[in-house]
Amino acid sequence: MAANLSYLVASGLFIIGLKQLSSPVTARRGNTLAAVGMFLAVVVTLLDQEIVSFGTILVGVVIGSAVGAAAAHWVKMTAMPQMVAVFNGFGGGASALIAWVEFTRLAEGSPGVSAAIAVAVVLSLLIGAVTLSGSFVAFGKLQEWLPTAPVRYPLQHPLNLLIFLGLLAFAVYLIGGAAGMGNLMAITGLSLLLGVLLVLPIGGADMPIVVSLLNSYSGLAGAAAGFVVGSNILIIAGALVGASGIILTHIMCRAMNRSLANVVFGGFGTGTKGEDVPGATGTVREASAEEAAIVLGYARSVIFVPGYGLAVSQAQHQLRELADLLERRGAKVRYAIHPVAGRMPGHMNVLLAEANVSYDKLCDLEEINPEFSRTEVAVVVGSNDVVNPSARDVPDSPIYGMPILNVDQADHVLVLKRSLKPGFSGADNPLFHKDKTMLLFGDAQDSLTKLGQEVKAL
Amino acid sequence: MTEIPVFGLYIFVLAMFAGFEVITKVPPTLHTPLMSGSNAISGISIIGALLIAGQADGTLQTALGLLAVILATINVVGGFLVTDRMLRMFKRKS
Structure with missing residues (x-):
C-alpha cells in the first residue's frame, strides 16, 4: 500500500516535472522534481519489493552512477x-x-x-x-x-x-x-x-x-x-x-x-539536386580577416547568425569575445537563432548560454527577420541552409519552403565558412555569390580569433 | 495465468493522453534540455532492472540483471545531471 502510494507520488512528479520543463522559468525545477520522483521510486522498490539479493544491485548502481555522473560532467x-x-x-x-x-x-x-x-x-x-x-x-x-x-x-x-x-x-x-x-x-x-x-x-x-x-x-x-x-x-x-x-x-x-x-x-540530403540550381554558380568575393574587420569594426549594428559550423568548431567563446569587442566600440549586437541551428533544435541556445551570452540577446526567427533590413552587417558563422534565400525565392529548390533568416537583406554580409561545400540539403547557396557578401574561409574558431585581433588593431 | 492485464492497459492509455497534453507549446530554446530531461525519465526501466537483478537466479540471470541495472542507472543519473547542467547555464544577464 505505502509502496503503491509512493509510486503514485512519483508518477505525479514526472508529469509536473515534464510540464515545468517546457517553460524557461521553471525548467530547472521541473528537471529536479522528475529526478526526485525517480529517486523516490528507486528507494521504494528497494525497500518494499520481493528483492532477495542486494549485492548485484549495489554493484550495478555504483558503476552506473559513476559512469553517468562522469559522462554528464565531462561531456x-x-x-x-x-x-x-x-x-x-x-x-x-x-x-x-x-x-x-x-x-x-x-x-x-x-x-x-x-x-x-x-x-x-x-x-x-x-x-x-x-x-x-x-x-x-x-x-x-x-x-x-x-x-x-x-x-x-x-x-x-x-x-x-x-x-x-x-x-x-x-x-x-x-x-x-x-x-x-x-x-x-x-x-x-x-x-x-x-x-x-x-x-x-x-x-x-x-x-x-x-x-x-x-x-x-x-x-x-x-x-x-x-x-x-x-x-x-x-x-x-x-x-x-x-x-x-x-x-x-x-x-x-x-x-x-x-x-x-x-x-x-526519404533519403534527403544526398547532395544530387543542388548542382541543378540555376544561377547559383558564380564568383565569390573572398576577404582577408583585415578587410572583414574594417567592415565589422565600424558597423553600428551587427547580427550574428551562428550555425552548425560554430558548434563543430566549438567557437562559441570566441564569438562572444568578438561580440563584446564590438559592443565596446558602440555597436548594437544581437544573435539570430534559427530553430534548427546547431546540431539539434535548441542546441545553439545551450552553446551560447555556455559562453555566457544573456538569453535576451538571442532572437528567434520571427523576432529578428524584420531587423536584417535595418542592420549594417550580418555575420554568418558556419550556417548554410538556414540562410539560403533559395528556400524563399526558388520553388524548385530542395529546401523551398523552409523558414530562413533573411540575412541577404542586411547592408553587408560576412560569411565565415570552412569551404564552399553545400549544406546538408545539398543545395548551393546564392547568398555566397551576392555582391554584398564577403567570405572569410577557415575554421570558425580561427577566423573569429583573427577577426578579434584585427578589430582590436583598428 | 491467461488473463489479459486490462488494468495495465487502462493505465497505459491514460498516461499516453497525459503525455500528449503536457508538452504542447515548447519554445525552441528548450528543445535540447526537454529531450534530455524526458530521456532521463525514460530511464524508469531502472525499476524493472532492480526487480530482475534482485530476484536473479543463476549466473546468466545475474549477469544480465547487473548489465540492465548499470545501463538504466547511467540513463537516469547521466540524464538528469546533464539536463541540470544545461539548464543551469540559461540565465539572463544585464
Missing part, C-alpha cells in the same frame, strides 16, 4: 546530441534485458508464461533492441565515426520488410508457447539488425529527429517492460515519455520543415 556542450543518443540507447537496452531475464525466470517456474506476458516480452525486446542499436548508429553519425550522408543499400525496403516478417514469425512462435533460448536470441538479434538498417539510410542533419523518435521508443519499451514485470510505475512513466516524445518529434519535424515519413523513408 562538451557541443556533443550533447550524441550524449542524449547514447543514454537513450542504454535505457532501451535495459528494457530489452528486463524482458529477457523475466521471461527465462517465468519459463522455468510454474505456471509458465501467459500469452499476454509473452506479447509484452516480444514488444520490450523488439522496441528496446531497436532503440539500442538505432541510438548507437545515430551516435556514430553525430560523432562522425560513421558517414553522415545517408547510407543506401540494395533492396532497402524489401529487406526491412523481410526482417520484420521474420520477427513476426518468431514472435508468434514465442507467444504460442513454443519458446526456447534460440527464439529469444533470434528476436533480439533481428531487432538489433533492424535498428541499424533503419537509421543508416538517414542523413546526419536528421539525426536529432531520429534521436527524439528513439527517445519516444525507449519510453514505450519501458512501458512494455512494465507489463512484463507487472509494475505500474514503468507503464506510466514509459507511456508519458512515449507520448511526449512523439509530440516533441513532431515539433522538431515542423521546425525543420520535414514530415516524419520523409525523414524515415
Whole structure:
C-alpha cells in the first residue's frame, strides 16, 4: 500500500516535472522534481519489493552512477546530441534485458508464461533492441565515426520488410508457447539488425529527429517492460515519455520543415539536386580577416547568425569575445537563432548560454527577420541552409519552403565558412555569390580569433 | 495465468493522453534540455532492472540483471545531471 502510494507520488512528479520543463522559468525545477520522483521510486522498490539479493544491485548502481555522473560532467556542450543518443540507447537496452531475464525466470517456474506476458516480452525486446542499436548508429553519425550522408543499400525496403516478417514469425512462435533460448536470441538479434538498417539510410542533419523518435521508443519499451514485470510505475512513466516524445518529434519535424515519413523513408540530403540550381554558380568575393574587420569594426549594428559550423568548431567563446569587442566600440549586437541551428533544435541556445551570452540577446526567427533590413552587417558563422534565400525565392529548390533568416537583406554580409561545400540539403547557396557578401574561409574558431585581433588593431 | 492485464492497459492509455497534453507549446530554446530531461525519465526501466537483478537466479540471470541495472542507472543519473547542467547555464544577464 505505502509502496503503491509512493509510486503514485512519483508518477505525479514526472508529469509536473515534464510540464515545468517546457517553460524557461521553471525548467530547472521541473528537471529536479522528475529526478526526485525517480529517486523516490528507486528507494521504494528497494525497500518494499520481493528483492532477495542486494549485492548485484549495489554493484550495478555504483558503476552506473559513476559512469553517468562522469559522462554528464565531462561531456562538451557541443556533443550533447550524441550524449542524449547514447543514454537513450542504454535505457532501451535495459528494457530489452528486463524482458529477457523475466521471461527465462517465468519459463522455468510454474505456471509458465501467459500469452499476454509473452506479447509484452516480444514488444520490450523488439522496441528496446531497436532503440539500442538505432541510438548507437545515430551516435556514430553525430560523432562522425560513421558517414553522415545517408547510407543506401540494395533492396532497402524489401529487406526491412523481410526482417520484420521474420520477427513476426518468431514472435508468434514465442507467444504460442513454443519458446526456447534460440527464439529469444533470434528476436533480439533481428531487432538489433533492424535498428541499424533503419537509421543508416538517414542523413546526419536528421539525426536529432531520429534521436527524439528513439527517445519516444525507449519510453514505450519501458512501458512494455512494465507489463512484463507487472509494475505500474514503468507503464506510466514509459507511456508519458512515449507520448511526449512523439509530440516533441513532431515539433522538431515542423521546425525543420520535414514530415516524419520523409525523414524515415526519404533519403534527403544526398547532395544530387543542388548542382541543378540555376544561377547559383558564380564568383565569390573572398576577404582577408583585415578587410572583414574594417567592415565589422565600424558597423553600428551587427547580427550574428551562428550555425552548425560554430558548434563543430566549438567557437562559441570566441564569438562572444568578438561580440563584446564590438559592443565596446558602440555597436548594437544581437544573435539570430534559427530553430534548427546547431546540431539539434535548441542546441545553439545551450552553446551560447555556455559562453555566457544573456538569453535576451538571442532572437528567434520571427523576432529578428524584420531587423536584417535595418542592420549594417550580418555575420554568418558556419550556417548554410538556414540562410539560403533559395528556400524563399526558388520553388524548385530542395529546401523551398523552409523558414530562413533573411540575412541577404542586411547592408553587408560576412560569411565565415570552412569551404564552399553545400549544406546538408545539398543545395548551393546564392547568398555566397551576392555582391554584398564577403567570405572569410577557415575554421570558425580561427577566423573569429583573427577577426578579434584585427578589430582590436583598428 | 491467461488473463489479459486490462488494468495495465487502462493505465497505459491514460498516461499516453497525459503525455500528449503536457508538452504542447515548447519554445525552441528548450528543445535540447526537454529531450534530455524526458530521456532521463525514460530511464524508469531502472525499476524493472532492480526487480530482475534482485530476484536473479543463476549466473546468466545475474549477469544480465547487473548489465540492465548499470545501463538504466547511467540513463537516469547521466540524464538528469546533464539536463541540470544545461539548464543551469540559461540565465539572463544585464
